[in-house]
Amino acid sequence: MSSSKMETEDCKSILENFLLQTLEVNLIRLQWQDYAGVIRAISKPRAIVMDQILSGQPFEAGEAALSHGYDGSVLPPTPNRHYYHMYPDFSSLRLTPDSKTAVLMCELKHVEPGYLLDENDELCPRRALLAAVKALDKKFDYSCTVTFEVEFLVMRKEGKFHRAFESLRLGESTTSSLRDPLFEHVEECIAHLQSQGVSILEVRGGGRKGQFQMLLFPLRPVQAVDQLVFVHETLKTVFASHGYVVCMLSNPFGNSLDAGEESDFVHPCLNVHLSRSQKNRDKEDKFFAGIFKRLPSICAFCLPHRLSYRKQDESDDELTFWQMRPRLIPIRWLESWEIPCVDGTANMYLALTAILKAGYLGLLNSEPSVGPEYDPQDNKKLAKDEQLPQCLNDALRALQKTKNLSIDGFRSSMIDHYIQIKRHEMYRDAVYDDIDKEEEVRIVNFS
Structure with missing residues (x-):
């Protein structure tokens, strides 16, 4: 079994076990923090999230995911602006206070239709922190x-x-x-x-x-x-x-x-x-x-x-x-x-x-x-x-x-x-x- 398939199975297993214990959960919130410090999120029904994980289909965050100011305004479009794919970290899986929504922190990857961009163009703050920790170690x-x-x-x-x-x-x-x-x-x-x-x-x-x-x-x-x-x-x-x-x-x-x-x-x-x-x-x-x-x-x-x-x-x-x-x-x-x-x-x-x-x-x-x-x-x-x-x-x-x-x-x-x-x-x-x-x-x- 390939490593990517094993990761998919692991994610599926973690999410399934979590949802079995939290039957009231209707939505799963995929969230990230932008450069203005604002937490942004996309919520999806639990069944849709499970289907996307099983199919290997990435979650999309849109082209302005990391380009907002604190007031909600967006930077003017630039030639190198592309869409982002979200990759949830299942170790961050938790419930909101009303117990009706599950929350996952995500990493973002800058993409252009058909291929991922070079690492030098990565802008995800969470991925940068992971890299800093690994470099020190x-x-x-x-x-x-x-x-x-x-x-x-x-x-x-x-x-x-x-x-x-x-x-x-x-x-x-x-x-x-x-x-x-x-x-x-x-x-x-x-x-x-x-x-x-x-x-x-x-x-x-x-x-x-x-x-x-x-x-x-x-x-x-x-x-x-x-x-x-x-x-x-x-x-x-x-x-x-x-x-x-x-x-x-x-x-x-x-x-x-x-x-x-x-x-x-x-x-x-x-x-x-x-x-x-x-x-x-x-x-x-x-x-x-x-x-x-x-x-x-x-x-x-x-x-x-x-x-x-x-x-x-x-x-x-x-x-x-x-x-x-x-x-x-x-x-x-x-x-x-x-x-x-x-x-x-x-x-x-x-x-x-x-x-x-x-x-x-x-x-x-x-x-x-x-x-x-x-x-x-x-x-x-x-x-x-x-x-x-x-x-x-x-x-x-x-x-x-x-x-x-x-x-x-x-x-x-x-x-x-x-x-x-x-x-x-x-x-x-x-x-x-x-x-x-x-x-x-x-x-x-x-x-």
Whole structure:
């Protein structure tokens, strides 16, 4: 039996066993995350999916699958735009909270009628992350696990989006936050996530009204991001069913939008922890030196929106939030490194690929280790290409100038496409001005 036929039989067996245990499932959702960080999906009846798997017929995603801006606009057609085939990963198979739809994360392959394109033209973020993990393991025997600490704000709509002010603001990790009426819905989310194999290490109230934090179990990079996507979607779905919305953006209001009775600065909505190497600390030093050196470029992926850089006030001398914290923070009790300059709305397949590739280059070039602590007041004393970006445009310039993440598995074509998407979004924001700031917050947070 050929390997492809064996894979088809394995997929069929996995799906059949799953569906036998979930008879209420009517639809199977094939989904992917685009360059704007938006989860996109095509739902098909279960019988159709089974037939396509058995026949070997690919699932099609359309030509604009990876060409949308955050507002739903599409890049103008280009000569090299082709259709995509979707290849579901059955290890990601899970149920939605209503138990009526099964969800599969997919990889995308860029195709032209009659043949697959060259690997250099591949644009799939998930495939890029897989390649980055394999490259690190193959060349340097280096691997790590990823732990996500998900932070989210629960809000409700009353004309504009507001925080859920039923919450008591008494500081982080208080028992009062666990008595909050909203926590009942957090528990509902946890129950469903655990039923679908998501391991949660801890849950606590955040330091803001309506804010909660959830620490997920460490996993290998691709599986960790698959899990993160599922957690985000579950939180949004469950709270929406109760009339609330969940915010993943680091600073949704700033001073320019109405946040109700307060407009304070909000903690980042995603903390990323990379495990420390127990085998070889010398490799670890070089790996994180590579990340440290390339943070300005990495920020283009980790802080993907104009709103990601909103300042605490409008003073030209005020540093962005990310410049008020160390660039890399060693968390000893977790035996991990925290990378704080990450926004909860980022496409983490792309962001983690950029982070791992930066570490790869640190190992490849045997780059000297650097101290993790960073004094933000010294930012202006650093060389210009070492300074953290003040805005998305700065981050994109750093990425475009260096292209220093473009190696195997993370092609220059992917970086060019990402920059093109972001420039397209910025152009629409500046020229068309067809969405106001309130609408921009809504789209970025809740899509």
